[in-house]
Amino acid sequence: MSVGRMRRRVNGGTHGADLIMNRNLKLEPWRTQHAQPILDLLMAEGDELVRREPWRPLDFLTLSGQQRRAAAIEALVADEKGAHFVILVDNDVVGTVGLDWAAADLTPGEAQIGYWIARCYRRQGFATVAVCLALDEAVQLGYGRVRANVASKNEASIALLQRLGFSREPETIQMENDTRAHLRFSRWLTLVELSRPHR
Numbered sequence: 001m002s003v004g005r006m007r008r009r010v011n012g013g014t015h016g017a018d019l020i021m022n023r024n025l026k027l028e029p030w031r032t033q034h035a036q037p038i039l040d041l042l043m044a045e046g047d048e049l050v051r052r053e054p055w056r057p058l059d060f061l062t063l064s065g066q067q068r069r070a071a072a073i074e075a076l077v078a079d080e081k082g083a084h085f086v087i088l089v090d091n092d093v094v095g096t097v098g099l100d101w102a103a104a105d106l107t108p109g110e111a112q113i114g115y116w117i118a119r120c121y122r123r124q125g126f127a128t129v130a131v132c133l134a135l136d137e138a139v140q141l142g143y144g145r146v147r148a149n150v151a152s153k154n155e156a157s158i159a160l161l162q163r164l165g166f167s168r169e170p171e172t173i174q175m176e177n178d179t180r181a182h183l184r185f186s187r188w189l190t191l192v193e194l195s196r197p198h199r
C-alpha cells in the first residue's frame with residue numbers, strides 16, 4: 001500500500017508528528033493525565049502483560065499505580081535523566097516510548113530506548129514511526145548512539161530494531177528482576193533520516 005507521510009514540528013510540547021496511513025501520530029510528554037488511558041490499555045493486555053512483566057508492583061493495574069508511575073517518570077524527566085512520551089494516534093494513546101541516559105553502564109553520548117504498543121494497535125507501523133521520532137529526539141538532545149535491551153524471544157521487537165538499523169551486540173544481558181535472557185541492540189544516530197523505512 002502506498003502511504004503518504006509528512007513530518008512537521010509542532011508547538012506545545014508535542015515532539016514531532018507523522019502522518020501514517022492518513023492517521024496523525026505524535027509523541028507527547030508522559031504525564032499523570034495519561035494514567036487512565038494507559039491503564040485502560042494495560043487492562044486489555046490481559047495474560048500477556050502478566051507473563052511478560054511479572055515483577056510489576058502490586059498496584060500496577062490501578063489508577064493510583066499508574067498515576068504514581070507517571071509522577072515518577074515526570075520526576076525523572078525533571079531531573080534530566082530521560083525523556084518519556086505517550087504515543088498518540090489521532091489523539092488516542094496507543095503506547096509509550098522513552099529514552100533514558102542515567103544508567104551507570106551507558107557510555108557518554110549513549111541513551112537507552114524502550115517502547116510499548118498496546119496489543120490492539122499493533123502491526124500498523126506505529127512503533128516504527130514512534131521509535132523514529134524518539135531517535136530524532138535523541139539526536140536533538142545531542143545523543144549519538146542508542147541501545148535497546150530485548151528479551152531474546154521477543155521476535156517482534158528484534159524485527160523492529162533490525163528494520164530500523166540496530167545491530168546486535170555480542171553480549172547477553174541479565175536484567176534486574178527478570179530471569180529471561182536479553183540481547184542488546186544498538187545503532188549510531190547519524191543516518192537516522194536516511195534509514196527511515198518508507199511505506
Ligand SMILES: CC(C)(COP(=O)(O)OP(=O)(O)OC[C@H]1O[C@@H](n2cnc3c(N)ncnc32)[C@H](O)[C@@H]1OP(=O)(O)O)[C@@H](O)C(=O)NCCC(=O)NCCS
Nearest residue numbers: 115116117122123124125126127128149150156157159160
Ligand atoms: C515490539 C512492538 C513495539 C512492535 O509494535 P508495532 O507497532 O506492532 O510494530 P510495527 O507495526 O511498527 O512493526 C514493525 C515491524 O516489526 C516487525 N514485527 C512487529 N510485530 C511483529 C511480530 N509479532 N512478529 C514478527 N515481526 C513483527 C515486522 O517486521 C513489522 O513490519 P511489518 O508489519 O511491515 O511486517 C510491540 O509488539 C510491543 O509493544 N510489544 C510488547 C512490548 C515490547 O516488546 N517492547 C519492546 C521491549 S524491548
